[in-house]
Amino acid sequence: MDTTTAPDRDDWITTPLTAALLRGALELERTGHGLLPHRLPARARAQCTDPQLAMVESQPSGVRLVFRTRATAVELDTLPTKRNYTGAPPRPDGVYELLVDGRPAGRGSVTGGNTLTIDMETWASDYRPGEPGTVRFDGLPGRAKTVEIWLPHNETTELVALRTDAPVEAVAERGRVWLHHGSSISHGSEAAGPTSIWPALAASLGGVGLVNLGLGGSALLDPFTARAMRDTPADLISVKIGINLVNLDLMRLRAFGPAVHGFLDTIRDGHPATPLLVVSPILCPIHEDTPGPGAPDLEALSTGRVRFVATGDPAERAAGKLTLGVIREELARIVRERAADDPHLHHLDGRELYGPADHERLPLPDNLHPDAATHRLIGERFATAVFGEGGAFAEGGTSSPSAD
CATH class of the missing domain: 3.40.50.1110 (SGNH hydrolase)
Structure with a gap:
């Protein structure tokens, strides 16, 4: 793997997060922090106020960013919502996985963020807001390649910013x-x-x-x-x-x-x-x-x-x-x-x-x-x-x- 040192971050490129870069979501909601992928559209969400459904449809299982780039380093700022259960061991942070041309090339997590604590006896919940964090992947090959960042399947994830040390372009969906x-x-x-x-x-x-x-x-x-x-x-x-x-x-x-x-x-x-x-x-x-x-x-x-x-x-x-x-x-x-x-x-x-x-x-x-x-x-x-x-x-x- 090419481990070319990335240039100073002042020279990095921030790419707007848009639907063209995302797959697996049915709708994207603009929030005060950035972009929240939904797996059910607003019309569906409006027809059911069940908090369990609201939580799980906003957890981006199968949702990923996909783009072409020569970047050797990628940073993604997100605001996660962590979920825990009263009396149960703390859940590990959600995992982000990066693929290069379909092959695993890195894993990471974002610490901090919002927390949602659920009482499994009463199903009452306590929500506490937090701050965004960053997951970074570096040491990527400097050639042109397709990069995928799979978001945590079990952690609501607001996308805040995408930074790279080379330009990014969207990739059209291919195949079935x-x-x-x-x-x-x-x-x-x-x-x-x-x-x-x-x-x-x-x-x-x-x-x-x-x-x-x-x-x-x-x-x-x-x-x-x-x-x-x-x-x-x-x-x-x-x-x-x-x-x-x-x-x-x-x-x-x-x-x-x-x-x-x-x-x-x-x-x-x-x-x-x-x-x-x-x-x-x-x-x-x-x-x-x-x-x-x-x-x-x-x-x-x-x-x-x-x-x-x-x-x-x-x-x-x-x-x-x-x-x-x-x-x-x-x-x-x-x-x-x-x-x-x-x-x-x-x-x-x-x-x-x-x-x-x-x-x-x-x-x-x-x-x-x-x-x-x-x-x-x-x-x-x-x-x-x-x-x-x-x-x-x-x-x-x-x-x-x-x-x-």
Whole structure:
């Protein structure tokens, strides 16, 4: 790697932060500090005042700056919002990852910033403002190259300033774009960094650009999310449905089927022939046969550990309460029946990505979310099954809809 010393910072160039430099966000909001990427548009945000949704959609999972430059050093000023939970160990600072021509070339964090502390027993929160900070990457090769800076997937990030020791130019999107929606697992909970969340890994292996609408705790078949997907340009679309509906105990079986149909209908209004993949939940033993709601394990929390439990009664399935097993059966049926008129609709059982044998080897640390190694496993398996030969997103053709 070329380690040419950067010139004095007085000679550096500050490049305006604009939509031309950003990928993966559906909307950019001008704030008093700079630019805040959103993963849902203002119209959608106005239709739901849930603070959980507001927090997670503003966390830039999959959002990255992309530009061409000969710069050997890059600085990015941001104002992060750190999230912590009362009684739990402090969360590490969010990770920024820099790629040069698609290859990892640096990692860093921004200290300080705003803090949001959440009480997991009452879900009350305390917000305290802070100051912006800087992440710096240097020692980059002095040749012309494409640089990507992936923002922290789990830390709200206002972009304040971009400085380099050589000019920067925007890069046009090339290749296919994959639009994905899912829960905190798709959002990247417990992943090692923004390029290590399973959708980012799968996108890299599949050679596609990612727009990630993985929304922690908020994959709830919301109509405004379906409309946002309807209106977002994409060559490939997937929706991963199930876990949040169970652990929030949001609806019963009677409402679930029509809600899935409505969600898919809305997407199809804007993407009538785009390959569309419906993914059922990965294995989660606490909710396989036990309905929600899910809740923090307060005994574990008292010892500084975060774990989740299912509080429903398996007998309540007879009254229409949802479990992951029920949801998988319904999703398979819905896709099978719709596929008769929609040859571009596909289904993937989430247990093909993470199933019982995997749980024996790589258990979910908090009973709900995969760890970094499991994110890699899921991403690799998704890429093979979906982007590989015969898969729903295989380049050059459409595979037959799943018959399961």
